[in-house]
Amino acid sequence: MGFGIDRRARSRKARGGIRALLGKAPDAREVGDRLVRLARRMFRGEVVDATARRVTLALHPAAPPVRIVVLPEGDLEIQADTAQVGPGYHAEVLERVGAMLAELEFVWDSDEGDSRAQFTAWLTAELAAGTKQLGMPAHRSFRIEAAVLTPLGPRDAAWRDAVIADPTRGADAFAWWEREPGHRERSRALLAMWHEVPWREPLDDAERELMERVDADLRAARRANRDLALPWADWAELLANLAVDDEAHFEDVRARAAGTMATIGYRRHLMDIELAGGWSIELGGGFVGHWEDDDARWWATDGDRVVEFTSLSAPDETDSERLLAVAPEHHPVIERLAYRHQRGRAEAYDDDGVHVVHGLMANAPNVAILTCKGSAADEDWALGVWRSLRCG
Structure with missing residues (x-):
């Protein structure tokens, strides 16, 4: 705790x-x-x-x-x-x-x-001790260069030092600091926007319900307190992704967002994803992944692109180059990789209008098989995902 x-x-x-x-x-x-x-x-x-x-x-x-x-x-x-x-x-x-x-x-x-005093004392102690993550959920890990990751986004070293000197300046990193009208509802929306909203069109009913709940919480916060600061630009983006039928509501939010940028959301950043066999990859925060076949195959999608992963092991093999060569080349090779003990090969081909990048990565005795599917314009993205494969 x-x-x-x-x-x-x-x-x-x-x-x-x-x-x-x-x-x-x-x-x-x-x-x-x-x-x-x-x-x-x-x-x-x-x-x-x-x-x-x-x-x-x-x-x-x-x-x-x-x-x-x-x-x-x-x-x-x-x-x-x-x-x-x-x-x-x-x-x-x-x-x-x-x-x-x-x-x-x-x-x-x-x-x-005084629970407020105890909270600020805890916050100061954590920052002074060099804690890099405050109140962050454990189910996702993001690749962000920042001194501290807080519930309401990354903060730099200047913020950290200022809060250590005056803990009340840390209020902007927590969604529910004051017990005033609208703060409960706004906190629900802000934390969902920072940690759960995928910042694209919803892929299924669960994502749609999440995004609709955020909209409902922001509406409730505004009704409770008309002076409450709200994330107008991010709210407008969420409504656009939902393609809401209430045009008047959308136009009102969009007008209030004029001249501001949407910046909320850890899922706008790359995620570090732990896979099987000791492998991990970097993948955009908008992707949603699932295990299938008794956790033998993992796949993820953002609605436009698909990533598929499997792995295997050859316990007696100690040479990554030799292990990679076991699999014959079936399509044109577009890139080879040699990084420390890892050796990799990526092939590309088109299948019924889908551009496929099929990548292998060996780190003896382990092998990762990664397939990325999208359009021809997605090839650089696919190679980036394949290059991010790491074992151990």
């Missing part, structure tokens, strides 16, 4: 002694049963699962779930990672969970103090 909530709560009622005569504390089973009923009533669709031993809540789409565990003695343990969203979300979780604790007749076992 980077920064978050890790606290316990206990019943107001005593477990023993003279005070227990006034009302004994409930046991773990009773606490769990009441917790489930209250969670379902107070959090409704935000309940991920609820049993007598644990309740899991999804209170923000960009944050890991909040977990409330019933301990054997009947106390509760509450844990939540709030670093990716910010101190406004941290305070929101404490308030909403605290309201449920009050109905349970539970109290926090200690005073957390």
